[in-house]
Amino acid sequence: MRPVRTAVAGALLGALTLAGCGQSDDTAGTSATAPATPAASAQAAGFPVTVQAGNGAVTIPAKPSRIVSISPTATETLFAIGAGPQVVAVDDQSDHPAEAPKSDLSGYKPNAESIIDRKPDLVVLANDTGGVVAALTKVGIPVLLEPAATKLEESYDEISDLGAATGNTAKAGQVVADMQSRIQQLAAAAPKDKKLTYFHELDNTPFSVTSGTFIGQIYGMFGLTNIADKAPDAAGGYPKLSTEFVAEADPDLIFLADTKCCGQSKQTLAKRPGWGGLSAIKKDQVFPVDDDIASRWGPRVVDFAEIVDAAVRKAAA
Template sequence: MRPVRSALAGALFAALTLAGCGQSSPASAPSQTLSPTAPAAATPSAGFPVTVEAGNGPVVVAKRPERIVSLSPSATESLFAIGAGPQVVAVDDQSTYPAEAPKSDLSGFKPNVEAIIARKPDLVVVANDIGGVVAALGKVGVPVLLEPAATKFDEAYDQITDLGDATGNGDRAAELVAGMRKRLDEITAAAPKDAKLTYYHELDTTPYSVTSDTFLGQIYGLFGMTNIADKAPDPAGGYPKLSAEFVAQADPDLVFLADTKCCAQSRETLAKRPGWSRLSAIKNDRVIPLDDDIASRWGPRVVDLAEQIGDAVQKVSAG
């Protein structure tokens, strides 16, 4: 979403264009650098107020927030990556990274408005507006950024930019996005592209998978592989439930498991499923265990996921 600065702030900061969700120059104007030696440390509200165009529309942040509550694991990772960690006072019970994040019993799936308010936040970040939490917090004057699940890379970059602008860490956010773009380009350039390679990405043991239209599917698409789930009935809009027979018949060259932590899945457990012991990926040791958290978020570590996929493709292509 586009951050839009006030006229005064726009005059103070130079524009930096980012290719995220059709941003204009004012949308990506960086805020003051907040390193320990920067002048901004003495004037923490320099560049504020700022208006950020989030999923819930324009959100005004009057001053540099010092008590941020994150109810989104992806946002938590991004906040710490851009240097806003010291401003975060609480994160939800699913925010497992980084280790120093102040994890609490707050829930992003069942948000308790009273419990959130008790943390005295001056900014709340959510990925879902469950139970009308955005409006409820708005009634008591707490600004809320709704940053829903990204559906493409530009949206992920744009959300990092949003968080940078909203927290006074715009320069760090711009550096992070530029670094992510550069590293992704390097990873995809180094990996071979082989459309003949097929893959299966497992979300859980049901088993649900993802199509090429999803955010995850687009990451795999960078490496030219064919997704077996694209041919499955897809009533869930990008997340088809596959039968064991479907996967066995498709016989993918590679299997990526995003249910290693939640469900303890591995090459060995897959081999025990009916008909799966004969899968090429199992016989040829091409089952790649992923970190469930990294594979389900759209923050900075999405580049780590792309690197792991690229390494797997490189290994198979090298024979």
């Protein structure tokens, strides 16, 4: 059990300092009468393609067949959009889906040499730790830096980026459309008569999130008010709150995204100084959220929205 929610603090807090991703655009086409050469086949599949990622415009010359993902979110996305068979290795933090090819590649401290040994024709990263992007680019490997999303639109954009980069544009578009539709349906149907407040816990220090994050954005869609928005230091959207601050705010709902990393539950919260009398604890409005689902900005954002929806409905009943 890790005492600090490193997966979030590293993947989210660190990645937020990086540039965002952009739209993808095709840079080559082919005529219907083009000869069936390897180059023409690549063009017919939509390659080469240029993607605007966090590290700028990246051109992928041909459909990649040896993708290395050093990002749990990217790994989930690649498999969701149909690029799973193209993935040859993922980092040691990528645990979903189960069929993702396991490896000892570090997700926290990516090693360029270890990645190069896998002979990738595309590498996807969430963080440029230790200058790994430059090291891989130097040897001619296309690299997509897809940092932590700060809002849902960036999540959708990154899925579209990976679709274009892997030759799975149509499937990626469908994934995005399905996500948007489902989240909008849930939010529109959610009861909003009660003005409920909430506290989202990233780890037991406790770190939280503001409404300016993609996590907070989802809560906002369900009409919830975030107590962390009044924190003295917003800390880029991920403030560290004091136990006194949370106790004084007395949120109606508490969401625990540190059940796996830190073993937190309603029972452990009740033992914290001043928390035993919190409304959410007394009224059984403490909701566990899978740490990974709550910290990754890929297709399973929908699962997170469904958890929020169920909590709001329970509180409104």
